[in-house]
Amino acid sequence: MDARLPTDAVACPDCDLLQRIPALAPGGRAVCTRCGRLLAKQFTGSRDLPLALTVTAAIMLIVSNTLPLMELHVVGRFASTTIAGGAYEMWMQGQRVTSALVAFCALIAPVGYVSFMLVLLIAVRFPSVPPWAGEMLRWVGHLQVWSMLEVVMLGILVALVKIAELATVDPGIGMYAFGAVILLMPAIAVNVDRRELWRRIEWMEAPR
Amino acid sequence: MKGPALTAVRAGLVSCESCHLVSRPARADEPGFCSRCGEKLEIRRHGSIATTWALLISAAICYIPANMLPVLDTTTPSGSEGDTILGGVAFLYTSGSWPLALLVLIASVMIPLGKLVSLAYLLISVQRGSVKNSHERTRLYRIVVIIGRWSMLDVFVDTFTVALVQLQPLMSVAPGQGVLFFAAVVVLTMLAAESFDPRLIWDSVDSCEPVHG
Numbered sequence: 331m332d333a334r335l336p337t338d339a340v341a342c343p344d345c346d347l348l349q350r351i352p353a354l355a356p357g358g359r360a361v362c363t364r365c366g367r368l369l370a371k372q373f374t375g376s377r378d379l380p381l382a383l384t385v386t387a388a389i390m391l392i393v394s395n396t397l398p399l400m401e402l403h404v405v406g407r408f409a410s411t412t413i414a415g416g417a418y419e420m421w422m423q424g425q426r427v428t429s430a431l432v433a434f435c436a437l438i439a440p441v442g443y444v445s446f447m448l449v450l451l452i453a454v455r456f457p458s459v460p461p462w463a464g465e466m467l468r469w470v471g472h473l474q475v476w477s478m479l480e481v482v483m484l485g486i487l488v489a490l491v492k493i494a495e496l497a498t499v500d501p502g503i504g505m506y507a508f509g510a511v512i513l514l515m516p517a518i519a520v521n522v523d524r525r526e527l528w529r530r531i532e533w534m535e536a537p538r
Numbered sequence: 539m540k541g542p543a544l545t546a547v548r549a550g551l552v553s554c555e556s557c558h559l560v561s562r563p564a565r566a567d568e569p570g571f572c573s574r575c576g577e578k579l580e581i582r583r584h585g586s587i588a589t590t591w592a593l594l595i596s597a598a599i600c601y602i603p604a605n606m607l608p609v610l611d612t613t614t615p616s617g618s619e620g621d622t623i624l625g626g627v628a629f630l631y632t633s634g635s636w637p638l639a640l641l642v643l644i645a646s647v648m649i650p651l652g653k654l655v656s657l658a659y660l661l662i663s664v665q666r667g668s669v670k671n672s673h674e675r676t677r678l679y680r681i682v683v684i685i686g687r688w689s690m691l692d693v694f695v696d697t698f699t700v701a702l703v704q705l706q707p708l709m710s711v712a713p714g715q716g717v718l719f720f721a722a723v724v725v726l727t728m729l730a731a732e733s734f735d736p737r738l739i740w741d742s743v744d745s746c747e748p749v750h751g
Binding site: 339340341343344345346347348364365366367399400402404405407409410411415416417418419420423424425427428429431432435436464465467468471475478481482484485486487488489491492493495496497499525528531 | 543544545546547549551553555556557558559560574575576577626629630633635638641642672673676679680687688690691692693694695697698699700701702703704705708709712713717718721725728732736737739740741
């Protein structure tokens, strides 16, 4: 039995209602007729924009993880830290589970998300999309849920204010790069047309 | 809309949760894997209600030590002192930054509590086959999914405080036992939200659609 249905048929992920996505005007959106969930969006940006944003995010992510995020000065003593340094200190202090969780949400998931997205966006530019692209896009979705850089940023700011009571704390160079990453992550999320990516992946696998 | 709503399950179809490809499974009881992305296909998330309850109850249990035990232990030459989450909020408030105190209070106390109550309400209403407020319940579920991650805030605050304030013998900060329970609350409620299937809200509506309208 041929299981393939028209590609414009979708079941709403929130209420399971079967419907067709109509042809959308540029910038137009399709929402579920029953529960109002956003089902599709017609993208207007350049085809190169998502890749440009992802490359920039990758560079900024490297900078923000290698240079100190914040520096502390008190009576001639100096200390600085990065995200990895934070997770490492938690591990050394005996909180291994929490340390692993921090490392995953603040480092592994965001780095995985950006690097998978980068490989994927380059891969779909070739005439034949590699067969692993679908698997990779699926992982991008899972990693995005656990990538919490915006929460990390707020956490760092609160920590800065708390410590500022005791010592002089300054944001390091890494902090500015980190700020750029925070703005780039949602920009990638809203500019990558996943429906279009999935459509391309499907076409490439159809002849098998 | 006239007549009962045509859902994927009524049409004998299954929608992939990952890539949203709609396909017709060979066997309804064992849909297999998505032909496009390889995700395991499920007509409804497997054991959704039981799994969500289990995760939710575990989270509720962890919520108590998370708030009672100190999340940070500060050691100075004059002695050692533990700070709970609410203690941290009080510290921020008395040091003059009430907006941050409010922020931490919302992220660390109110959001986890709100998630526990909201998910319990969603589960109970689905189990009782409620057909009322389906739109509002769906919206509530979406809010729970979106804001859940923000309760990780305190875990990150504690991590960076510990990482930076290691100025022995002047002052050093170590993570307390509470931080593990608090992180557990956040992760368990996030997993509970992931395992709850919002389509169950609408299944009750579908099953009594001809009467209901």
